[in-house]
Amino acid sequence: MNFSSWPTLLVADIEGNGNNPPDLVEVAVFPVRDGQADKTTAGAWRTKPNRPVTPFAARVHGLTNQVLEDKPGWEEIRDEVHTMLGTAWIAAHNAHVDYRVLSAHLPKWQPAGVIDTLRLAKATYPDLPKHSLDALIEHVAPDLREAPAQRHRATFDAYATAQLLIAMADRYETWEHLVAAAVPPGLPGAPEPEQEPSQW
Template sequence: MSQTWGQPATQAVNGWAVVDVETSGFRPGAARVLSVAVLALDADGRIEQSVASLLNPGVDPGPTHIHGLTAEMLEDQPTFAEIAGDIAGLLAGRTLVAHNAGFDYSFLTAEAELAGAELPIDRVMCTVELARRLDLGLDNVKLETLVRNWDLTQSHPHDAFDDALVLSKVLRPLLDRAAERDVWLPVRPVGRRRWPNGRVTHDELRPLKALAARLPCRYRNPGRYSGGLARGMRVALSAECSRTHEELLERLLDVGLAYADAVDPQTSLVVCNDATPAQGKGLTARTLGVPVLSDEAFMAGVRHLAGGADGGAEPPVDADEGQFTLF
């Protein structure tokens, strides 16, 4: 199985669709979407088209003190099923962007499945994860904090359209900074399955770690790190890293390294910024004699591999050799 996670910030993107939803709770499928906004942006970040609407969820709207939406306000609004086609039209061919994308994506797709609709979402990008990669020097990466950082204003927090609108304004400087610093964008592939009865289900946006631990690697493990990365090496990530684990995972998978969820004698190296770790995976590495590498040194090695060096990689493994478990 071959998948690509992450994307160089300098690589062209067909288009962005900035999304925000307000919901009656926190469990997709049980709680419902009360309002939704989808903004389709052009290459310069200008809004080309939009869909924004309150929705009749058919259930109690939940914490009105947070979102300000009452049952009376929603009873005459359209259902999600009635506007699903308009939303699908804006999402087609675009990368869905949201602040905490897992939340918005899971609610949108849960609503679509309840309505018997298909949303053509193939890629998702989370601006929370992107902001974490950019060393912005902020106390946190909440949307309101990013808004203040770039001297923007927000009129109605927790309003789906207003949240999407300010995120569309924050997106451009985030993308520019990523390009300046050669930081990969956290673009995740997602897909859909069409069942024999015609029903469509959308992929769950699972944590990349959970997927990476079960992904097959095309190369044999050449053993321990000894001064240079080689494709097929098994790499574990400690808690003591300055870069996010998701960014490190994207990059190591892209160049043909394998992710190790635990440290054992077959682990090639552990990425850890503590030279003398006293706990966790770094300590286990010291105990087993597994080399430890800082995340900056590791990323330098990844860039070297990406530039064409093979690091003395063993030949690719045949798919039927059974070294790895597919999911």
Template structure:
């Protein structure tokens, strides 16, 4: 059986997600740009069924820095007047109304941490498990010296994204990496079910797990 014939895989909507962030000293990363791209299996391919993108005004303790602007092209003027992260992620959360979903991210623990930090605003997102394309790439391309997104784009012959390090171009590149990995895997029968895919590359959501209460 091929992965695309697995009923669980066919039923799942894969939501590729990426954040660009500021990294304030002594604090956790704060999002300034988010994008998602939804993929569902149709016939023998993953087809885009929706997308979302928004800029985010960071909190006062996490201002945009010159280095952030140099990397992303995002300027303070672009963020002035934008909604905060809780508002944006709450809006995105309302779109997850046709489960089941799996998030897909490159280096997924970063997204896990941000969604957990804003779990009150986006409870469905924060409770949705992920597939990590870094782990998928390690499983299917073990001989590569690195599995960074830049190297995978080059290795797979994907056109270089315009505005690399903005959330939507990075999501589009990650979605194409995801597609190419699954296409390659189909020739090897590496994964026959979504359960096997998750065993190799799954990352548990933190928002869906009960918090440890105080002992005393």
């Protein structure tokens, strides 16, 4: 894969407060440049949700109401997150969720396309029993020594997803082949379905 041919791509991950629909408590974004996750220009934000973090969510990601008490509200960081995302492609694991929640929080945001590393993993490793982030980390064994925070934090998960995307992308010849395998139908950037030739 020639990574220099890629458009601007940002790997994103979010954590929520446990409500449905969720309030955001953390957003992380890692640009991928020349086949590397670029930590120097990454973005990470923690934000105090409008509704309290549920005990279950706090146990998963460790971001308790007390930890978030002095963090800015979403309205204070929204424009900064929107500017970072811009109109670039984004990638996320089980990207439907991240895209839906981010779109709800950023109504004017329109990414160029959305790569789902879960969909890509199923195409790349069809014989793997599971394609969760943990299963892929175990199978691919990416170098996560420089990953910030820990599993289930947006910063760690976005960094891990970036490393997994880079490893999987190397199995595809071109960006177009990658997109065909990784963009779910109905999401931005999905290839147009091939039309049956007309008989008339």
